[in-house]
Amino acid sequence: MYEVEVKVRADHEAVRDRLNELGARALGTVTQEDFYYDAPHRDFAKTDEALRIRQEAGEDETVEVVTYKGPLVEEESKTRKEHETVVGDSETVDALLSALGFEATETVHKERERYELDGYVVTLDSVTGLGEFVEVEAAAKADDVESVREGAFDVLVDLNLDPNEQVRTSYLGLLLEDTRE
Amino acid sequence: MYEVEVKVRADHEAVRDRLNELGARALGTVTQEDFYYDAPHRDFAKTDEALRIRQEAGEDETVEVVTYKGPLVEEESKTRKEHETVVGDSETVDALLSALGFEATETVHKERERYELDGYVVTLDSVTGLGEFVEVEAAAKADDVESVREGAFDVLVDLNLDPNEQVRTSYLGLLLEDTRE
Numbered sequence: 296m297y298e299v300e301v302k303v304r305a306d307h308e309a310v311r312d313r314l315n316e317l318g319a320r321a322l323g324t325v326t327q328e329d330f331y332y333d334a335p336h337r338d339f340a341k342t343d344e345a346l347r348i349r350q351e352a353g354e355d356e357t358v359e360v361v362t363y364k365g366p367l368v369e370e371e372s373k374t375r376k377e378h379e380t381v382v383g384d385s386e387t388v389d390a391l392l393s394a395l396g397f398e399a400t401e402t403v404h405k406e407r408e409r410y411e412l413d414g415y416v417v418t419l420d421s422v423t424g425l426g427e428f429v430e431v432e433a434a435a436k437a438d439d440v441e442s443v444r445e446g447a448f449d450v451l452v453d454l455n456l457d458p459n460e461q462v463r464t465s466y467l468g469l470l471l472e473d474t475r476e
Numbered sequence: 477m478y479e480v481e482v483k484v485r486a487d488h489e490a491v492r493d494r495l496n497e498l499g500a501r502a503l504g505t506v507t508q509e510d511f512y513y514d515a516p517h518r519d520f521a522k523t524d525e526a527l528r529i530r531q532e533a534g535e536d537e538t539v540e541v542v543t544y545k546g547p548l549v550e551e552e553s554k555t556r557k558e559h560e561t562v563v564g565d566s567e568t569v570d571a572l573l574s575a576l577g578f579e580a581t582e583t584v585h586k587e588r589e590r591y592e593l594d595g596y597v598v599t600l601d602s603v604t605g606l607g608e609f610v611e612v613e614a615a616a617k618a619d620d621v622e623s624v625r626e627g628a629f630d631v632l633v634d635l636n637l638d639p640n641e642q643v644r645t646s647y648l649g650l651l652l653e654d655t656r657e
Contacts, residue, residue, distance in 0.1 A: 334576065335517050336516050336517035336577065337577075344575075346572075346576070361563075361569075361572070362572075363571075363572040363575050363576065365575060376575070378568050378569075378571040378572040378575060379568065380563050380564040380565040380568040380569055380572075381563070381564030381565075382542075382561055382562070382563050382564070383561040383562030383563065384561045384562075387559050387560065387561040388542075388559075388561055390544075390559040391527075391542070391543075391544040391559040391561075394525075394544050394546060394557070394559060395515065395527070395544065396517065396518075
């Protein structure tokens with residue numbers, strides 16, 4: 296499966312009102328702490344890959360997940376091959392990765408308020424150090440990437456947002472740009 | 477924590493009788509399918525490390541675990557630094573490791589019948605292609621490795637087995653030796 300996602304910078308208050316008008320279903324709010332790893336044998340910045348441990352705290356429980364993201368396969372919608380699974384103990388995964396020579400070098404912290412609308416997940420992200428964003432995403436099979444991407448653009452338009460203002464850089468990338476400026 | 481483990485080749489029937497005489501507690505039987513990975517940036521055979529995905533099927537459920545084993549820190553008892561955690565989906569971990577250049581090259585299949593005796597886990601292993609073994613193991617803090625190892629030898633003696641016949645090569649190593657002969 297591929298992950299199709301488009302995001303724009305947007306003030307949350309207006310988008311939240313519009314989601315309510317459209318009858319979007321609130322899915323709750325979570326806090327995510329992401330740890331991004333460097334590899335000992337590849338420069339992920341050059342290969343456009345990412346390896347991440349995520350600690351996600353919801354209202355009832357904390358979920359820990361490890362994710363590999365491959366290089367972009369579709370530039371327009373930032374579509375990547377993704378391998379993601381829950382792990383029992385993320386600190387052990389960190390120790391395992393460290394022993395193999397992988398190193399956690401960057402952290403991204405955000406609050407995510409999620410809604411479901413027209414088969415898409417709409418997320419209102421508040422990212423520490425970056426501000427407010429709205430992300431529209433869905434999973435797609437290889438054949439459906441294009442149509443799922445167009446559907447995501449339609450959702451943005453419904454929310455009075457402009458698909459042309461799409462931010463293609465990841466939060467990690469935006470934070471690194473800020474650091475390097 | 478360190479894993480202290482000693483194993484010998486032994487006929488299971490006599491050991492099982494002796495475990496019953498000593499009042500060992502039966503912990504059940506599981507089947508383990510182990511997949512060992514090669515690394516893209518290190519020769520684990522030379523660095524004496526291992527990266528493994530284990531699928532363990534018990535009577536009620538299947539547990540999937542990922543494990544890193546570091547080089548020997550104590551030769552006598554085969555003590556290694558170990559990082560191990562449950563994962564939600566081992567096929568996804570396999571896909572993630574493959575994307576990073578790790579490759580599953582060897583498989584070890586065994587049935588394990590476990591008992592608890594004097595604070596140790598005694599395991600009767602039937603390894604496909606290798607035969608029957610008995611393993612005695614316990615976790616130890618760095619300071620306790622030596623005394624825990626001596627305790628494991630005492631357990632072997634109680635089972636009418638000879639600590640001097642200890643097999644220090646892993647099942648993986650024994651299978652590789654067979655392949656290369």
